[in-house]
Amino acid sequence: MALPKVAVVNGSLRKDSINKKLALAIAKLAANGPNGGRLDLKLVDMSDLPLFNQDLEADYPAPAQRVKAEIAGADAVLFVTPEHNRSIPAALKNVIDWVSRPYGTSKWAGKPAAIVGTSGGQVGTAIAQDHLRSILVAQGVALLGRPEVYFLYKDGVFDAEHNVTDPAAKKILDGFVEAFAGWVAKLTHTH
Ligand code: FNR
Numbered sequence: 386m387a388l389p390k391v392a393v394v395n396g397s398l399r400k401d402s403i404n405k406k407l408a409l410a411i412a413k414l415a416a417n418g419p420n421g422g423r424l425d426l427k428l429v430d431m432s433d434l435p436l437f438n439q440d441l442e443a444d445y446p447a448p449a450q451r452v453k454a455e456i457a458g459a460d461a462v463l464f465v466t467p468e469h470n471r472s473i474p475a476a477l478k479n480v481i482d483w484v485s486r487p488y489g490t491s492k493w494a495g496k497p498a499a500i501v502g503t504s505g506g507q508v509g510t511a512i513a514q515d516h517l518r519s520i521l522v523a524q525g526v527a528l529l530g531r532p533e534v535y536f537l538y539k540d541g542v543f544d545a546e547h548n549v550t551d552p553a554a555k556k557i558l559d560g561f562v563e564a565f566a567g568w569v570a571k572l573t574h575t576h
Contacts, residue, residue, distance in 0.1 A: 388425040389569045391415075392459035396466040396477030396502075396513075398432055403538045407503045408465045409547040414555075415562045423566035426463060429455050429480075437482040449483045456484050457492040461569045464521070466502040468513035477517070485524060494525035497572040499565045501534040509535030529568045534561050 393412070397404045405428070412426035433448040435441065441449075456462060466473050485491040500517055502510030514535065521528055534557065542551050549555035 388416075388422050389460040389566075389573060390458070391424050391426045391461045391463050391569070392455050393426050393428045393463045393465060394431070394456075394477070394480055395428060396464070396469075396474040398476050402467070403503050403505070404465045404467050406543045406547070407501060407536055407538070408463070410543045410549050411463070411501065411558055411562060413547045414549070414559055415566070418559075418562065418566075423562055424461075424569065431476060431480050434476075434479060434483060437479050437486075439486075442487045445487075452480060453484050453492055456496070459496075460573055461497040461499075461565075462526070463565070464498060464500045464517060466500065466510055466513050466517055468502065468504050468506070468508065468510040471512045472516045473513045473520075478520070481520060481524070491524060493521070495527055497527045497529075497569045499529040499561070499568065501536065501561065503536035503538040505538050507537065509537045511535045527572055529565055532557075532561055532564055534558070 393408050395402060395404050395408050408428060415424040415426055416422045429452055431452060434452060435446055466477055485493055498521065500514050502514050504510050518528060542549065542554055544550055549558055
């Protein structure tokens, strides 16, 4: 049976993003789990998304249409957030705003989702994740509550093939994947 499709929204547009590395490591863990994998994760490209401007809603830009369709077509969403000045990056708020508009067409309501994030700071994106949680709950996103993953990034924790090299970190991320897969299965169960 096909695995549930998860759109990965990474708040960093940076080429060498540590949050992208975290996302790719989670994607690999999710794809390689027992019984042929648990979730099929795919990164959403937001690099060409214009800055949200309500004037553009009437002639909704093609990149925003594409991103909105990817969110609509996914069974679930994984938000991966860096922390920028103790909140979420502007790029992440931008995609949330685009997908919520025009009024009445939001694709967020009822979407199963989870949040992770990494930074080199001890706070490990906890404050950004807290802000993101309150934004998403107001959009009606069906957020996984636990486990929370505030991932302290250290060089070498992921190898070039997206494997998690640190056994303790791997255990935490594997537990997260297990809980998220269970959450998605519960919310997308059709009978
Ligand atoms: C940061 N960084 C940061 N880190 C943190 O733990 N708390 C914070 O509030 C901030 N604030 C902040 C603001 C801005 C504008 C930048 C560019 C960076 C550091 C941040 O964690 C680091 O740059 C990460 O590498 C960002 O994640 P990506 O882009 O590598 O995924």
